[in-house]
Amino acid sequence: MTSVVPKVAVIGCGIAGAVCASNLAKNGVSVTVFDLGRGPGGRMSQRRDITNEGKELFFDHGAPYFTIENTVVLDVIKEWKSRGLIAEWKEKFGAFDCISKSFIDSGEELSSRKYVGIPGMNSICKALCNEPGVEGKFGVGVAKMEWAVDQKTFSLISLDGKFLGNFDGLVATDKILASPGFTYITGQPPPLNMNLAPQLALKIEQIPFRSYFVLMLAFSEPLHAISVKGFSFIHSEVLSSAFCDSSKPGRSSASECWVLHSTEEYAKKVIADAGRKKASEATLAKVSEELLLDFQRTGLCTSQPYFMKAHRWGSAFPSASIAREDKCLWDTTKPLVACGDFCVSPNVEGAIQSGLAAASKLMELCRNTSETTSN
Ligand SMILES: Cc1cc2nc3c(=O)[nH]c(=O)nc-3n(C[C@H](O)[C@H](O)[C@H](O)COP(=O)(O)OP(=O)(O)OC[C@H]3O[C@@H](n4cnc5c(N)ncnc54)[C@H](O)[C@@H]3O)c2cc1C
Missing domain, CATH: 3.90.660.10 (Polyamine Oxidase; Chain A, domain 2)
Structure with missing residues (x-):
């Protein structure tokens, strides 16, 4: 770990990512949250529409x-x-x-x-990603991550090829991490390259x-x-x-x-x-x-x-919950954690539980990395 205050990136500002980011920040971590969407919420988003007559309407079009x-x-x-x-x-x-x-x-x-x-419905995610220690960056899809073994840092690259920064730890909150099928189904950007954590990728890839x-x-x-x-x-x-x-x-x-x-x-x-x-x-x-x-x-x-x-x-x-016991997934060799409703149960409650677990696990992994570096 290179920084005195650990710097962590959370990919995805749905409820799992927002809860995780907030808990990391409460523990003195400097957190940057990236989301593809225009704002926080993910599947707890609120949609704003303007009618032809100029009337503003809001809908909770995800979780009601x-x-x-x-x-x-x-x-x-x-x-x-x-x-x-x-x-x-x-x-x-x-x-x-x-x-x-x-x-x-x-x-x-x-x-x-x-x-x-x-x-x-997006109010919680909005508030959590505005807490001290958390910086939210929206309209930013993360496309690539690299792990520098010597520096023990992750570097992230956006969909449009921009360098997004170096981070001591990484939390990914969407199964997009590993599923080529996801790109096809949703028309969303290509999945991150998870060659650095193939076992994690394999588990996530199999979730329908x-x-x-x-x-x-x-x-x-x-x-x-x-x-x-x-x-x-x-x-x-x-x-x-x-x-x-x-x-x-x-x-x-x-x-x-x-x-x-x-x-x-x-x-x-x-x-x-x-x-x-x-x-x-x-x-x-x-x-x-x-x-x-x-x-x-x-x-x-x-x-x-x-x-x-x-x-x-x-x-x-x-359609599956792949980490009911641990509530999140992690890589054993570097501070990389995956969380989201797919870990615990397909609802907001499951996503919150997973976000909480991911924050604790990432803190532990960052501590381990830091100890290894200083020894
Ligand atoms: C129509 C509908 C009805 C529902 N009804 C209910 C209900 O009644 N009760 C209930 O409890 N739950 C309900 N749910 C489920 C609930 O909304 C989800 O379980 C929960 O919101 C999942 O949160 P999450 O943080 O795990 O994932 P998400 O909210 O999906 O968050 C993941 C975030 O990651 C972002 N992202 C993905 N890839 C990238 C990338 N490469 N770079 C940057 N950002 C990225 C996405 O934009 C997204 O914002 C419903 C969902 C839907 C869609």
Whole structure:
């Protein structure tokens, strides 16, 4: 290690990366977080759109909310609650049967507390990457990393070939690290070269991810036929759930905004027909029409939306959890850690647990490297 204060790069500012960065900084590490996206959040992003009439709309188009059971994570979110970053979404939730065309009680939906970021799902990541000791760099995709054995530092290169700096430790929070298939499916940039940590790469490479489409809708009037603010669809081949974003705490209620989620089967079919590369405008327009039509068939969508836009999540949920015990993966020869929901469970809670574990592990690996260097 060359620096007195360890310098660490975190690749990805989703919730796993943001939690990891914040915890490293609290332990005196100087952290730089890089993300491809325009801002923090990853799959907890909030999307801003401007209508043709100049109206500003916000949608939580990724995770609509999260629930927590783990006691360590409950302590973490208590602090976020006290800082005003999150609040409980205290509304009625249920399920809608598309055959009987009626809402039914779903005990599961009612049982767990649902938390949302304030004023958007990205609020936590935003706040964590603005904490002292953390510097966030957005719109920066990391394409290449190199490990200098003598100096014991990583150097990072961006997608456009720019040198991003030297770092004593590295945390990668996306399975993009190792999967050539990911590039193909999402149209995102090529995976990092993980030849330096082939065993890590191999494990990450094998994780399948499930794809989904979402449809963002804005109405001038409330949809009076809907008695709940979030629900799952039963007996629909196209729609899996719907959430009224404008009913969440801290959101504008000037328009009624809904986000519909497709079923996995529907997404698979569209991707099989349209190809796996980034969804074209034409594909997204077709998806918008089909999801809206299915919503209208339920009889719940009683007025015409004045805004609608579809989004594809090429890698919405990992289908495997590959480090349930350790909660993150690491290289045994250098301070390199991988974390994210794919390590623990395919949700925000799993990603937080993984980010916490990654921060502890990286501190340990940096200490080991430092001791080896000084001996
Ligand atoms: C539609 C949808 C619905 C969901 N519903 C729920 C729900 O109800 N409850 C729940 O708990 N969870 C839900 N989830 C899952 C939840 O959002 C994720 O489990 C969680 O946000 C994952 O966080 P993460 O930090 O592991 O990964 P991500 O949020 O994906 O973060 C990874 C980040 O890495 C960045 N990145 C990748 N490659 C590079 C690179 N080369 N250079 C720089 N940056 C890079 C990406 O841009 C991204 O921001 C949902 C997700 C989706 C998409």
